[in-house]
Amino acid sequence: MSTDLHREALFGFTLRLGDTSLVLGHRLSEWCGHAPELEEDIALTNVALDLVGHARMLLTYAGELEGKGRDEDRLAYRRDVFDYRNHLLAEQPNRDFGHTIVRQFLHDAWALELYERLCASTDATLAGIAAKAVKEVRYHVRHSGDWLVRLGDGTDASHAKVADALGRLWPYTGEMFERDEAEQALVAAGIVPDPAELKAAWAARVEAVLEEATLERPADGWMQKGGRRGEHSEHLGYLLAEMQFLPRAYPDATW
């Protein structure tokens, strides 16, 4: 790490990525026991566990960068809504299976392009985490992308549901390519990828699957934002209440 400024910016970047993985992983875990097919139930919870695993690595690293003695559990379980830095996309409720798949695919396509580039990061720890995560994410995007094609190019009902979800969720995709001034310095230092180039790669990947799924790419209109700064929808509070209940009620419990 070259400067303290980089260190602080990298803390912010790592925390955002870790929070996004954790919140999305928790959302997917809500399907456990409820998915439309037994096999799909296991698939969704596998992805959920992968994402929580990524969050563990990222939050542990974020805690080290911060240097205030907070470990992964402290960061995950002892922060309130306004201290969370996840994308708003990740906290959107599951609604129906098609909606979950659209949310997942938009995220997975971004995560794959991001981790592929982070493998070449000049920060060795981040590159190591990315190298581990990218193999799992490559499967995630295959899973959610395949389902999007099946549903989009499926029956009238399934097409209508994913088309509706795509319209609802598209405004949440802008946040994935925001970089504040501190993060721009990380881009310049080759630590994190350039957002414009990342967006082009993401869009190409998404468009290819949407075309196969006979879905139209929504226009890039007004975009939701705020998650990266701690401004969240009401949904995140309920999610954290459930996720944090045990460590809040029984601090430092072990099992």
Next chain:
Amino acid sequence: MDRKDWPLFEIFIRPKNGLSHKHVGSLHAADARMALDNARDVYTRRGEGVSIWAVPAAAIAASDPSDKASLFEPADDKVYRHPTFYDIPADVKNI
């Protein structure tokens, strides 16, 4: 709602190179690609395999259990068909 069950697939996993695929169980999937994905999620979570075969269960021809006596029992009293009269070198595995 018109709901049809997905067809059944039988899943075979090869644990490592050099060994043969072994039947591990069955699952439902809409088609072969989904069967492979589901098999990956259901049967290879703990590093069980390096290769998956998914076979439509309908494509498997099975012997009739009631034919057991005529098909298999004649072999029971023919011990000379077993290769137990040879010395197998200790280093040879998987025979």
